[in-house]
Amino acid sequence: MALIVHKYGGTSMGSVERIQNVAKRVAKWMRAGHQVVVVPSAMSGETNRLLGLAKDINPDASPRELDQIASTGEQVSSGLLALALLREGVDAVSYAGWQVTVHTDSSFTKARIKSIDDQKLLADLNAGRAVVVTGFQGVDPNGNITTLGRGGSDTSAVAMAAALKADECLIYTDVDGVYTTDPRVCEDARRLDKITFEEMLEMASLGSKVLQIRSVEFAGKYKVKTRVLSSLTDPLMPLDLEMKSGTLITFEEDSTMEAAVISGIAFARDEAKITVLGVPDRPGIAYQILGPIADANIDVDMIIQNQSNEGVTDFTFTVPRADYQKALDLLKKNVQGHIQAKEITGDAKVSKVSVVGVGMRSHVGVASKMFRTLSEEGINILMISTSEIKISVVIDEKYMELAVRALHKAFELDQK
Amino acid sequence: MALIVHKYGGTSMGSVERIQNVAKRVAKWMRAGHQVVVVPSAMSGETNRLLGLAKDINPDASPRELDQIASTGEQVSSGLLALALLREGVDAVSYAGWQVTVHTDSSFTKARIKSIDDQKLLADLNAGRAVVVTGFQGVDPNGNITTLGRGGSDTSAVAMAAALKADECLIYTDVDGVYTTDPRVCEDARRLDKITFEEMLEMASLGSKVLQIRSVEFAGKYKVKTRVLSSLTDPLMPLDLEMKSGTLITFEEDSTMEAAVISGIAFARDEAKITVLGVPDRPGIAYQILGPIADANIDVDMIIQNQSNEGVTDFTFTVPRADYQKALDLLKKNVQGHIQAKEITGDAKVSKVSVVGVGMRSHVGVASKMFRTLSEEGINILMISTSEIKISVVIDEKYMELAVRALHKAFELDQK
Known part of the structure; x- marks a missing residue:
């Protein structure tokens, strides 16, 4: 008997x-003896309504x-789900x-989420009940209802599993x-049986929208x-098959087999980049540029500052394409004069492509292989950013699909 | 400054x-200095959806x-109402x-409803906030959400007014x-400026659907x-006019003027009557007939048992027309043989008409005037039932409108 959290x-x-x-x-699952x-x-469309x-x-609105x-x-x-379970002959109860x-x-x-009380849930589970708990929400110290933001039900499910010390959290999607x-971009894309938590975190943050990133952090x-x-x-497919399906997010690098160097290629299509040219290179300049952007609730992703040359430097960063014009106007109006920048330019048609994998920790040459592959396809790299387990490049939007397919092949992701 | 509860x-x-x-x-109301x-x-249609x-x-369903x-x-x-109030520039908060x-x-x-805590509401009111509280619902001692049944928001509003010792509860409808x-049945129908609580209770229970009966009991x-x-x-109509509009439910019979004998004519169109003929007149017979009806969740309204004759009696009662066939089948199948009744008959096309008024306490002759009026219109009375402040008769459905109009005129309800 295992304690399992399902999320739908x-x-x-x-x-x-x-x-x-x-x-x-x-x-x-209940009939097989699990809790x-x-x-x-919410039913699709309801939150938007x-x-x-x-x-x-x-x-x-407040x-x-x-x-x-x-x-x-x-x-x-x-x-409604509790009612459906009762109709299936399963004792069930729902809680907000x-x-x-x-x-x-x-x-x-x-x-x-700060904490989840487990007494009520454990009492119901031990009484043989399926427990349905609303995703996406909680209550603050003053008794006000709160919500966790879009995709918050993933986080609710993982947090619930953590609080109950569940054996597994199954995210049905x-x-x-x-x-x-993305199989829509590269037809050789292959489902992973396993992915490490850190890789999943990079994949999620880089635009693979399978799981909300905060739920991965929680996990x-x-x-x-x-x-x-x-x-x-089929909801009645054999349990042993279902238990092995999908992708498991693990917490240990697999030592029983040769780990792949790279686990996946992530991408974000709708990016834009902004460059502030000829900025005096003095302390505080990054804050003076990015502070107003952050205050306007615009997410800044990659940030690059070149080596300064004769006391002036260039400063480049990316923002979501939807916020490009707003960010550009903001800088030209409120910042450019103030920091004595020579010019502000931008490009709203760029995309980000990243290779992700814990394997690159122990393998040299991932970066050079990535750059060589792009070079062979004649794709110019506009920006580069790296972390311990991923390398991201910003390229012209029109080469994005080509870059994804070429990298997928070069890193042999089509082969198990 | 007054504390007012509004219900919509x-x-x-x-x-x-x-x-x-x-x-x-x-x-x-807030700008005029009231709390x-x-x-x-719920928005109309939502609860049904x-x-x-x-x-x-x-x-x-559970x-x-x-x-x-x-x-x-x-x-x-x-x-949504709290949001609309905030947009009107009124500080507001909503609570479930x-x-x-x-x-x-x-x-x-x-x-x-057992009780309502007033601390949170009073704190908000004293801070100058409009407080929006969900009608129709509460929470039980185990933290389960409960609802009060159809029309329960009227009861919520009156209970809220009682808990807060509000100056007035305004039911906007x-x-x-x-x-x-009902003006649709009798065009001479006149709006009452005042009605006593007891009269309102009879009117509500007799089919005037302005207020849920439990809210009247609470009031x-x-x-x-x-x-x-x-x-x-017009929502912006002058406050002094609005405060005098509608009908006030009072708790004292008005001593400053000659009270009308009768306040109103109530009716319930969709009734049915069932008669159990030739029942041995022995203790427990009423329970043996009505017990199975109540167990089937059918509301029984008027009940009449005739004087027994040679040890057998007839037993007649009314049920909502929608439950007529079910009640009839139930009696014929499970009860008739058991109690040795001679025959079970019924009529699904009857209506109930009632005259209501606290004035009839001190006036004799209301019943005789009612019966004479119906007789003069050639309307046969099938059943009669009386309470201290109302007299109800069951008649053939086809005479219902005629009876209402004739009684309205006979008791001079068209005149102030």
């Missing part, structure tokens, strides 16, 4: 029939009230975050695992054995 | 525009889970029942008050000054 996304909960399928799957906690998202109503009424409103989507889908209790801080619309790269921090697998398979 | 029904909260109108009205607690229903989803998934699901409708409308706290028993889908009878028990008025007027 909005698509998996998207209709009466799909909710019934989720119930069939959970019932199968199951299920964390469902609720936030749309709120925006219609008040475009500058985050506290948005959370009161948006949190109801998961409460409904949790109640505040009933568990899931304690969070007070950062409305993007709260962080509409893809069947984590791939070496890493609390060593939660997490598996990403498909919710679209 | 589902129609008043039915769209973005209507919610904005409610906010304008509440803002007007306001607002209890909104949620319960429909639940029934689709599990026709025999009442606890139904309450988890159905309670979200009011949470959404409360959050469990956040207040509204304590109830554990009778899911038909819970009763889609009619402009309580009428002497009576805690002496809450309650006014029924229209939410469809």
